[in-house]
Amino acid sequence: xxxxxxxxxxxxxxxxxxxxxxxxxxxxxxxxxxxxxxxxxxxxxxxxxxxxxxxxxxxxxxxxxxxxxxxxxxxxxxxxxxxxxxxxxxxxxxxxxxxxxxxxxxxxxxxxxxxxxxxxxxxxxxxxxxxxxxxxxxxxxxxxxxxxxxxxxxxxxxxxxxxxxxxxxxxxxxxxxxxxxxxxxxxxxxxxxxxxxxxxxxxxxxxxxxxxxxxxxxxxxxxxxxxxxxxxxxxxxxxxxxxxxxxxxxxxxxxxxxxxxxxxxxxxxxxxxxxxxxxxxxxxxxxxxxxxxxxxxxxxxxxxxxxxxxxxxxxxxxxxxxxxxxxxxxxxxxxxxxxxxxxxxxxxxxxxxxxxxxxxxxxxxxxxxxxxxxxxxxxxxxxxxxxxxxxxxxxxxxxxxxxxxxxxxxxxxxxxxxxxxxxxxxxxxxxxxxxxxxxxxxxxxxxxxxxxxxxxx
Numbered sequence: 001x002x003x004x005x006x007x008x009x010x011x012x013x014x015x016x017x018x019x020x021x022x023x024x025x026x027x028x029x030x031x032x033x034x035x036x037x038x039x040x041x042x043x044x045x046x047x048x049x050x051x052x053x054x055x056x057x058x059x060x061x062x063x064x065x066x067x068x069x070x071x072x073x074x075x076x077x078x079x080x081x082x083x084x085x086x087x088x089x090x091x092x093x094x095x096x097x098x099x100x101x102x103x104x105x106x107x108x109x110x111x112x113x114x115x116x117x118x119x120x121x122x123x124x125x126x127x128x129x130x131x132x133x134x135x136x137x138x139x140x141x142x143x144x145x146x147x148x149x150x151x152x153x154x155x156x157x158x159x160x161x162x163x164x165x166x167x168x169x170x171x172x173x174x175x176x177x178x179x180x181x182x183x184x185x186x187x188x189x190x191x192x193x194x195x196x197x198x199x200x201x202x203x204x205x206x207x208x209x210x211x212x213x214x215x216x217x218x219x220x221x222x223x224x225x226x227x228x229x230x231x232x233x234x235x236x237x238x239x240x241x242x243x244x245x246x247x248x249x250x251x252x253x254x255x256x257x258x259x260x261x262x263x264x265x266x267x268x269x270x271x272x273x274x275x276x277x278x279x280x281x282x283x284x285x286x287x288x289x290x291x292x293x294x295x296x297x298x299x300x301x302x303x304x305x306x307x308x309x310x311x312x313x314x315x316x317x318x319x320x321x322x323x324x325x326x327x328x329x330x331x332x333x334x335x336x337x338x339x340x341x342x343x344x345x346x347x348x349x350x351x352x353x354x355x356x357x358x359x360x361x362x363x364x365x366x367x368x369x370x371x372x373x374x375x376x377x378x379x380x381x382x383x384x385x386x387x388x389x390x391x392x393x394x395x396x397x398x399x400x401x402x403x404x405x406x407x408x409x410x411x412x413x414x415x416x417x418x419x420x421x422x423x424x425x426x427x428x429x430x431x432x433x434x435x436x437x438x439x440x441x442x443x444x445x446x447x448x449x450x451x452x453x454x455x456x457x
Contacts, residue, residue: 074104075450078143078161080178082110082168084134084347085311086194090165092253092439093192098139102447106161107135108154110145113173119319121172134347145178153177157186163446165190169211180214188216190446192250195365196221199282199385217243217449219250219442224389245445248438252372254350256436265304265340267357267414269297272370274362274381275310277322282363285380286313287322292403293360294334296410301340303414306352308344310364358413360406371397372434374425376418378409392431396424 079094081087097105109132114125126146135142145154153175156164164187171179183189193206207229212218220226226246236242271293274284286309297305317323335343344352349366359370363381370377371393379397386394398413398420400406412418428434 075102075163075447076106076159076161077103077163077165077446078106078108078156078159079165080108080110080167081131081135082112082173083194083311084131085349086167087131087134087347088251088254088350089192089194090167090250092250092436093165093442094139094439096439096443097446100443100447103443104141105139106141106143107139108143108145108156108178109135110174110178115315115319117319124175126175130347145175156183161187162450163188163190163217165192166211166215168194169206169208171208171211180211184214184216189214190217190219191215192219192442193221193225196249196251196368197225197387198363198365198367198390199387215242217245217446220244220246221249222246222389224387243445243449245442246433247441247445248433248435249368250438250442251369252432252434253436253439255354255369255373255434258351258354260355263304263355266302268304268306268355269358269360269410269414270306270308270344270352270356271360272362272364272366273307273309273313274364275313275316277320282381282385284310284313285362289360289380289403289406292407296407297340298338304340304342306342306344306356307335308349308352311345358410360410368393371424372428372432374428376413376420376424378406378413380406393427396420396427 077097079090079097081090094105094107097103109129111126111129111131113121114123114127115121116123116125129144129146132142132144143154146152147154156178164183166174166180166183166189169191171181176182180189191212195206197206206221207218207225209232212229212233218229220229223246226244229244230237233242233244237244271289273286273289274282277283277287293305297303314323314328318325318328332343335341346352353366353369353373356370356373356375359375359377361367361370361377361379361381363385364370367377367379368390377397379394379399380401383391383394383399398409400409
């Protein structure tokens with residue numbers, strides 16, 4: 001025999017393999033104890049002896065291969081987080097990467113750029129790093145992008161990530177060293193849209209071509225944009241230099257992970273007003289419906305009224321002069337002091353949405369998520385700007401255009417009069433890819449992509 005039991009014990013191989021080989025060796029030796037080695041060699045035919053020795057050589061070769069075979073390197077993947085309120089687009093993909101035995105996942109938490117007068121962002125002044133505290137709650141590998149003591153930014157290039165997920169396609173909001181053109185020089189950029197595009201012009205906001213030119217893998221929110229981007233980047237896509245995939249929208253995954261809790265209220269109504277009065281990008285109805293909704297729900301203490309404004313809404317109204325800081329504080333304090341009112345400004349909106357019975361919504365990137373939850377929506381915006389893909393499900397919302405229509409429709413829904421309920425559920429079941437596995441599919445794709453590249457190298 002080529003290896004003794006003592007040699008096997010000293011081998012730097014996996015414990016289960018070592019245990020198996022020791023057991024096999026001992027069993028073989030015990031069986032051989034009935035005869036001496038010399039008698040066996042004499043009694044056995046030459047052919048059997050050759051096969052016996054060949055089998056032992058195979059065992060030895062197997063042991064040597066285990067010793068020489070290198071361990072697979074972990075794939076280092078970094079997710080950028082600059083605005084916690086839109087982090088959910090990346091959450092399920094991060095969680096899938098974090099639990100994968102083939103990946104080590106990190107979050108690079110960045111401070112948001114300050115918006116100065118007239119929405120000026122052509123500067124390098126940043127506010128507090130709210131993302132760092134938020135991400136530390138669920139990710140032990142959270143990296144602080146800017147160190148206040150040393151006044152230095154984290155050196156991502158030196159960190160050598162294999163893939164980097166950039167949260168938003170707006171390079172101007174990022175420090176120069178974290179912009180897509182710089183990142184593309186040393187890593188593969190990935191992107192999941194932080195918002196679900198509804199309107200024909202919205203794709204220009206979600207997919208800035210100056211940004212997308214530098215992105216290696218784009219995971220679109222629906223099949224339509226997947227095909228459009230493949231057409232735009234036809235040559236690169238055909239050459240396998242750019243990956244464009246639709247695996248489902250990862251935000252939908254989170255709805256499957258939260259169960260609705262019992263409430264002391266008869267129903268919960270969630271109001272989602274838009275951030276701007278600019279009609280060219282769909283104006284808010286905040287000022288149009290604010291007072292009547294407050295009066296309506298103050299007179300119905302058994303109904304919970306939740307307002308979740310767009311994260312930029314109050315800041316924008318103050319910047320444009322449409323509200324003063326005192327008026328914003330008064331509004332917030334009124335919600336705080338009214339028992340059945342709640343102003344939701346938390347980074348994570350999913351729990352609030354899952355616990356909602358009726359939505360009152362302006363045009364919003366969350367609109368499709370409201371729909372996927374399969375609860376009735378009182379839509380206060382304009383549908384005519386929706387693209388063909390979204391018009392298919394938009395007809396299952398209840399459109400309202402004035403105060404009277406809003407209150408009448410709201411009263412019916414509070415009385416459980418929801419005539420579109422079954423059609424809405426059927427459409428979601430047949431057409432919306434919302435099985436809770438989009439993030440896992442993205443991670444599986446990246447693992448295969450990485451290993452394929454390793455084999456080619």
